[in-house]
Amino acid sequence: MRAHEAGALHAEGYRGPTWLQLPHDVNALTPSLWAQNVGRSGDGVLQVAGVPVTDLAAKFGTPAYVVDEADFRWRAKEFAKTYDEIFGDLCGGADVYYAGKAFLCTEVARWIRDDGLNLDVCSGGELLTALRAGFPAERIAFHGNNKSTAELELALDAGVGRYVVDSFEEIARLAFAARERATVADVLVRVTVGVEAHTHEFIATAHEDQKFGFSLAGGDALEAVRRIVGLPSLRLLGLHSHIGSQIFDTAGFEVSAHRLVGLAAAVRDELGVAVTELDLGGGMGIAYTEGDDPISPKEMADLLRDIVTRECTAYGLALPRLAVEPGRAVVGQSMITVYEVGTVKKVDLGSGHARHYVSVDGGMSDNIRPALYHADYSARIACRVSDAEPILVRVAGKHCESGDIVVHAEYLPGDVAAGDLLAIPATGAYGWAMASNYNWIARPPVVAVRDGRARIIVRGETVDDLLARDAGVTPGRAAGSEGAAVQ
Numbered sequence: 001m002r003a004h005e006a007g008a009l010h011a012e013g014y015r016g017p018t019w020l021q022l023p024h025d026v027n028a029l030t031p032s033l034w035a036q037n038v039g040r041s042g043d044g045v046l047q048v049a050g051v052p053v054t055d056l057a058a059k060f061g062t063p064a065y066v067v068d069e070a071d072f073r074w075r076a077k078e079f080a081k082t083y084d085e086i087f088g089d090l091c092g093g094a095d096v097y098y099a100g101k102a103f104l105c106t107e108v109a110r111w112i113r114d115d116g117l118n119l120d121v122c123s124g125g126e127l128l129t130a131l132r133a134g135f136p137a138e139r140i141a142f143h144g145n146n147k148s149t150a151e152l153e154l155a156l157d158a159g160v161g162r163y164v165v166d167s168f169e170e171i172a173r174l175a176f177a178a179r180e181r182a183t184v185a186d187v188l189v190r191v192t193v194g195v196e197a198h199t200h201e202f203i204a205t206a207h208e209d210q211k212f213g214f215s216l217a218g219g220d221a222l223e224a225v226r227r228i229v230g231l232p233s234l235r236l237l238g239l240h241s242h243i244g245s246q247i248f249d250t251a252g253f254e255v256s257a258h259r260l261v262g263l264a265a266a267v268r269d270e271l272g273v274a275v276t277e278l279d280l281g282g283g284m285g286i287a288y289t290e291g292d293d294p295i296s297p298k299e300m301a302d303l304l305r306d307i308v309t310r311e312c313t314a315y316g317l318a319l320p321r322l323a324v325e326p327g328r329a330v331v332g333q334s335m336i337t338v339y340e341v342g343t344v345k346k347v348d349l350g351s352g353h354a355r356h357y358v359s360v361d362g363g364m365s366d367n368i369r370p371a372l373y374h375a376d377y378s379a380r381i382a383c384r385v386s387d388a389e390p391i392l393v394r395v396a397g398k399h400c401e402s403g404d405i406v407v408h409a410e411y412l413p414g415d416v417a418a419g420d421l422l423a424i425p426a427t428g429a430y431g432w433a434m435a436s437n438y439n440w441i442a443r444p445p446v447v448a449v450r451d452g453r454a455r456i457i458v459r460g461e462t463v464d465d466l467l468a469r470d471a472g473v474t475p476g477r478a479a480g481s482e483g484a485a486v487q
């Protein structure tokens with residue numbers, strides 16, 4: 001989190017948070033923030049895989065999530081290839097699970113399936129989406145701190161490959177349901193390793209005051225393994241930890257790997273059982289603004305290899321098969337959100353300084369992260385380039401909350417005006433996935449673009465969708481709607 005915006009105005013004028021630099025060219029697209037096939041055409045219009053955003057907006061409306069399909073698939077394949085290459089000679093490769101909660105629909109599940117990644121799900125809904133897409137159940141890992149009996153039964157009946165168990169109740173429930181089906185469920189134990197990572201910093205503690213996992217320090221994790229080993233309908237495969245999100249280096253992974261491998265050694269010593277899989281979770285960071293400088297997936301994999309090898313050597317353990325679970329690092333950069341500007345308001349900050357509030361036709365219902373985590377994003381005018389002097393802006397949404405911010409601080413050309421299209425890069429992770437109907441605003445479509453062709457992979461909602469569950473409305477007869485899009 002980077003909430004350190006200077007409260008006081010500087011003598012030379014308010015310049016926004018310290019990381020925000022006045023751009024040399026306010027039309028330029030910093031490559032690390034944008035999907036690979038996003039660029040400006042000769043006339044200055046932003047295009048995605050050859051399709052101008054002006055065409056996309058005309059055809060699909062705004063707001064719209066636009067995913068650069070080739071970029072997504074390149075990142076997915078790169079992850080699979082990188083981990084294969086770096087861990088191939090060591091432990092027969094490593095498994096990359098795409099964290100479906102970042103963004104999942106049937107089309108994405110098929111991309112993931114075909115591009116060689118496995119899949120993490122954390123609810124019956126995500127599981128059913130993957131199954132409906134024809135995703136092989138044995139390549140799915142089922143997460144969650146409160147999986148219901150119905151969800152576990154659904155997963156067992158589908159043949160899900162791994163259960164990351166998170167409570168003593170779940171161990172009992174899963175063992176019972178598996179026994180009823182005369183099957184054996186493969187499990188990993190989610191361990192609370194006492195590491196909390198966030199961007200540049202991590203905190204290592206003995207205890208973790210949180211809902212996920214079995215406490216390592218409190219002895220619950222070892223007790224969970226004991227119970228699993230004693231249950232014939234469960235098979236212990238490994239240990240799992242997930243330390244946080246938007247992580248920029250490997251210091252936190254180092255501590256978590258150390259603690260997990262220590263537990264694996266304790267399991268061997270006490271129970272004579274080998275831990276054959278080690279899942280270090282996700283959280284690999286991406287760049288949302290020019291202030292972010294994450295390490296590449298390849299550098300991360302190299303460092304993880306060093307860390308895990310060193311820890312296993314220290315404990316005299318054979319190297320378990322490694323797994324990681326990136327969500328954001330696969331999908332984040334592949335998607336942009338296109339909005340239309342509706343109003344521009346100049347707000348006096350005193351002492352001759354001003355901030356311009358640029359309000360767009362979406363907001364916290366299509367991207368809750370700025371409001372929820374004070375997450376930072378960037379923005380560019382997408383429909384044109386401009387020679388106007390940059391001004392400091394805050395991009396706001398249209399919701400009835402003053403915290404409804406899309407971009408806290410950015411420079412845009414001073415002539416930004418109603419009717420302009422804005423593009424926000426890196427909205428692929430936890431944008432659509434966390435979208436809501438707050439203020440009864442319809443959720444936007446997701447449009448996939450590849451090789452000059454755009455198609456809807458999730459359609460936007462209509463007034464009929466909004467009223468479909470309202471018991472006071474006659475089905476299919478939403479007054480005045482005629483199936484129209486709302487915006």
Ligand SMILES: *Cc1c(COP(=O)(O)O)cnc(C)c1O
Nearest residue numbers: 099242245282283325326327328
């Ligand atoms: C959220 C989550 C992930 C993915 O996190 P990213 O920050 O998107 O990489 C992976 N594993 C688990 C268990 C998670 O809860």
